[in-house]
Amino acid sequence: xxxxxxxxxxxxxxxxxxxxxxxxxxxxxxxxxxxxxxxxxxxxxxxxxxxxxxxxxxxxxxxxxxxxxxxxxxxxxxxxxxxxxxxxxxxxxxxxxxxxxxxxxxxxxxxxxxxxxxxxxxxxxxxxxxxxxxxxxxxxxxxxxxxxxxxxxxxxxxxxxxxxxxxxxxxxxxxxxxxxxxxxxxxxxxxxxxxxxxxxxxxxxxxxxxxxxxxxxxxxxxxxxxxxxxxxxxxxxxxxxxxxxxxxxxxxxxxxxxxxxxxxxxxxxxxxxxxxxxxxxxxxxxxxxxxxxxxxxxxxxxxxxxxxxxxxxxxxxxxxxxxxxxxxxxxxxxxxxxxxxxxxxxxxxxxxxxxxxxxxxxxxxxxxxxxxxxxxxxxxxxxxxxxxxxxxxxxxxxxxxxxxxxxxxxxxxxxxxxxxxx
Amino acid sequence: xxxxxxxxxxxxxxxxxxxxxxxxxxxxxxxxxxxxxxxxxxxxxxxxxxxxxxxxxxxxxxxxxxxxxxxxxxxxxxxxxxxxxxxxxxxxxxxxxxxxxxxxxxxxxxxxxxxxxxxxxxxxxxxxxxxxxxxxxxxxxxxxxxxxxxxxxxxxxxxxxxxx
Numbered sequence: 158x159x160x161x162x163x164x165x166x167x168x169x170x171x172x173x174x175x176x177x178x179x180x181x182x183x184x185x186x187x188x189x190x191x192x193x194x195x196x197x198x199x200x201x202x203x204x205x206x207x208x209x210x211x212x213x214x215x216x217x218x219x220x221x222x223x224x225x226x227x228x229x230x231x232x233x234x235x236x237x238x239x240x241x242x243x244x245x246x247x248x249x250x251x252x253x254x255x256x257x258x259x260x261x262x263x264x265x266x267x268x269x270x271x272x273x274x275x276x277x278x279x280x281x282x283x284x285x286x287x288x289x290x291x292x293x294x295x296x297x298x299x300x301x302x303x304x305x306x307x308x309x310x311x312x313x314x315x316x317x318x319x320x321x322x323x324x325x326x327x328x329x330x331x332x333x334x335x336x337x338x339x340x341x342x343x344x345x346x347x348x349x350x351x352x353x354x355x356x357x358x359x360x361x362x363x364x365x366x367x368x369x370x371x372x373x374x375x376x377x378x379x380x381x382x383x384x385x386x387x388x389x390x391x392x393x394x395x396x397x398x399x400x401x402x403x404x405x406x407x408x409x410x411x412x413x414x415x416x417x418x419x420x421x422x423x424x425x426x427x428x429x430x431x432x433x434x435x436x437x438x439x440x441x442x443x444x445x446x447x448x449x450x451x452x453x454x455x456x457x458x459x460x461x462x463x464x465x466x467x468x469x470x471x472x473x474x475x476x477x478x479x480x481x482x483x484x485x486x487x488x489x490x491x492x493x494x495x496x497x498x499x500x501x502x503x504x505x506x507x508x509x510x511x512x513x514x515x516x517x518x519x520x521x522x523x524x525x526x527x528x529x530x531x532x533x534x535x536x537x538x539x540x541x542x543x544x545x546x547x548x549x550x551x552x553x554x555x556x557x558x559x560x561x562x563x564x565x566x567x568x569x570x571x572x573x574x575x576x577x578x579x
Numbered sequence: 580x581x582x583x584x585x586x587x588x589x590x591x592x593x594x595x596x597x598x599x600x601x602x603x604x605x606x607x608x609x610x611x612x613x614x615x616x617x618x619x620x621x622x623x624x625x626x627x628x629x630x631x632x633x634x635x636x637x638x639x640x641x642x643x644x645x646x647x648x649x650x651x652x653x654x655x656x657x658x659x660x661x662x663x664x665x666x667x668x669x670x671x672x673x674x675x676x677x678x679x680x681x682x683x684x685x686x687x688x689x690x691x692x693x694x695x696x697x698x699x700x701x702x703x704x705x706x707x708x709x710x711x712x713x714x715x716x717x718x719x720x721x722x723x724x725x726x727x728x729x730x731x732x733x734x735x736x737x738x739x740x741x742x743x
Contacts, residue, residue, distance in 0.1 A: 181723070194601070194604055194605070194646065195645065195646070195647075197607065198607045198647060198648075201607060202734045203734075205734065206734050206735070206737065206738035206741070207738070208737075208738070208741060223601075224605065229605070231605035231606065232605050235605055278645075279645060280644075280645055281643065281644050281645040281669055283645075295645040295669050296645060296669065296672065297645050297646070297647035297669060297672060297673035297676060298647040299647060299673070299676035299677065299732065299733040299734055300672060300673075300676060300733065302734060302737075303733055303734070303737055306737065306741075307737075311723070345592055345639060345642055346592070346638055346639035346642065346665060346667075349639065349665060349667070349668065350668050379639060379642060379667060379668070381668055434592060521596075521601040521644070522596075522600060522601055522602060523601060523602065540594075540596070540643060542594040542595075542596040542597065542619075542643060543594075543596065543597050543619040543620070544596055544597060544600055544618070544619040545596045549597075549618070549619045
């Protein structure tokens with residue numbers, strides 16, 4: 158019987174010919190990532206057991222991205238602790254404010270994660286790197302510490318589910334809508350403990366930005382990892398970024414999937430996930446009148462240059478509605494520079510948006526746009542749980558960048574067509 | 580090991596943002612985290628919990644973030660064990676990594692109610708609802724997870740291994 162991409166990557170890293178779902182394996186880790194929230198407790202634990210060391214300084218990535226530039230004294234102390242650890246152990250991949258980015262945008266952009274890798278990160282959205290054909294999954298601070306110390310971690314080999322997309326995407330529909338639609342279909346635990354493999358002719362045409370967005374949100378269906386086949390689009394993206402060899406794996410024809418789902422994307426409209434679950438989706442035509450107070454454009458889900466371009470296309474020559482805040486957060490310094498070079502900032506600023514340095518900030522209710530009681534936000538981020546962006550009685554509606562931009566202009570959740578005449 | 584306690588019941592898809600909002604996660608002090616536990620659903624929860632109480636929930640408990648303060652906060656309130664239909668996978672690892680036992684049980688969570696007195700056998704997975712006079716069978720805790728609990732979490736387990 159054949160194996161899936163996920164099973165093949167895990168087998169190679171466990172030193173096994175073959176693995177089967179349910180097997181407990183010990184896997185070698187290629188890249189371990191920690192940030193300013195997950196890393197300080199890991200350091201504390203390593204120090205507590207008297208093991209202040211790292212298995213390989215070139216395979217560890219430490220980036221302050223959640224509450225940076227530090228929002229308060231405690232955040233500053235956490236960042237300092239991580240920086241000192243990075244210095245002490247001569248960590249190759251430490252990115253200070255000024256060169257950093259939101260981890261899940263930065264690691265693919267800088268060629269740090271590559272196809273065939275096993276990547277663990279102290280962040281649930283580590284699944285993002287599956288967009289590049291890596292097995293990547295989130296862990297807590299103890300597992301993070303164990304991986305940094307030993308370069309290994311145990312896993313249960315997940316069953317795989319296959320999601321096949323065919324047909325042509327409607328205007329203003331992108332990877333965000335495909336993944337929201339899929340989560341709406343299977344639920345927030347629809348892929349619990351499993352691997353989500355995304356494939357089909359629509360995916361073949363989907364740019365890397367859309368694939369990374371989809372893999373990013375695999376966790377929102379409970380998945381262990383999301384994964385894409387590396388193809389010509391991915392290899393073009395890797396050119397000039399990858400500076401070490403990588404391996405491309407393909408699922409066998411007779412690989413086993415516990416479920417296969419087919420979607421005709423030509424029928425999928427832009428999706429909006431209503432509070433308080435990412436699975437609570439509606440097509441934009443059925444949203445109704447939802448007035449809003451804030452729009453967030455950014456995050457590890459939708460803070461890449463392609464996302465900012467789409468938003469700018471909608472916002473060009475328009476103004477944000479009165480009493481509404483539009484916060485634009487390019488996900489990395491490189492995205493920031495590129496957006497500036499392309500004149501996107503001029504469009505955003507003319508529209509009365511504010512532009513922030515890269516940070517996770519408002520997505521998790523940290524800073525740079527926390528919501529008050531009763532406020533509603535449209536956000537291109539990935540979660541809309543109770544209190545996610547601030548007060549427990551605030552509300553978050555998830556959407557793609559075009560819908561977010563149109564909503565900022567209209568002051569209510571709006572379709573891009575209401576703002577841009579095609 | 581047998582635990583006995585009063586039930587604190589929650590529903591499906593309890594996420595890490597309601598278990599412990601990220602704004603408190605700059606602290607690693609369990610007591611500080613425990614004071615805000617379940618704030619998104621029931622702000623008085625930490626005051627209501629008695630040490631040894633047992634949490635019961637539906638499916639997908641702990642979905643969302645990878646934040647380890649989530650099981651740390653729950654443990655710090657005095658909760659001795661969580662029984663749910665299913666757990667989100669990162670939460671599952673994190674809980675055992677910090678020494679908080681979890682049991683997966685399909686039918687118990689529907690019938691065991693808030694305030695019931697229950698007895699849980701962590702070795703066999705047997706759950707006895709003393710208020711109801713009924714038994715439920717959870718999946719036994721896998722041997723590796725038992726080791727983690729015995730050693731008091733992953734880092735202590737690792738320290739032991741490194742010493743040997």
